Structures are given as structure tokens and as C-alpha cells.
Amino acid sequence: MNVICKQCLLRDMAESDILRDIDECRSRLEADVRASDALYERRLAVCRSCERLNAGTCLLCGCYVELRAAMRKLDCPDSPSRWRGGAT
Numbered sequence: 568m569n570v571i572c573k574q575c576l577l578r579d580m581a582e583s584d585i586l587r588d589i590d591e592c593r594s595r596l597e598a599d600v601r602a603s604d605a606l607y608e609r610r611l612a613v614c615r616s617c618e619r620l621n622a623g624t625c626l627l628c629g630c631y632v633e634l635r636a637a638m639r640k641l642d643c644p645d646s647p648s649r650w651r652g653g654a655t
């Protein structure tokens with residue numbers, strides 16, 4: 568039986584074709600569109616501790632968080648301040 572961890576990012580799951588596709592997409596983003604590596608990791612750390620993370624997707628917007636976090640101008644759908652280090 569496969570067990571899905573709701574608090575996991577796609578990168579935490581053993582086999583993920585979706586993650587490979589997202590990584591490929593992220594690598595092709597123009598520099599002015601793509602979040603820096605540091606920003607990307609900070610955002611994913613927030614998602615990892617969020618109650619709305621559900622097996623790599625955000626329950627508020629339905630996005631794969633690893634894809635949403637890659638886009639510099641996108642914010643957390645709950646509150647822009649969450650990904651900017653503000654209050655949650």
C-alpha cells in the first residue's frame with residue numbers, strides 16, 4: 568500500500584514525473600520571471616510547514632507549490648506576506 572504524506576513536497580516523494588517536469592520548466596524560465604534559488608527554498612520551507620499543503624499541492628489554489636514558488640511574481644494565495652517573511 569502506498570502512503571501519501573500530506574505534508575510532503577513533490578521532492579520528498581520517491582518517484583515523481585511531475586517533479587521532473589516542474590524542474591525542467593523551472594530551468595527554462597527567463598531570469599526576470601524565475602525566483603532565485605534562495606527565494607525558492609524559503610518559499611518551499613513555508614509551504615512545508617503549512618496546514619494547506621497536501622501532497623505537493625496547495626489546497627487554496629490547487630497549484631503544485633514547487634511550480635508556483637518558482638515564479639518570482641506570484642505570491643502565496645493565503646497571504647502575500649507568508650512568502651515574504653511576514654506574519655501568517
Ligand code: SF4
Binds near residue numbers: 632645
Ligand atoms: S502556497 Fe501558501 S497556502 Fe499554499 S501551501 Fe504554500 S504556504 Fe500554504
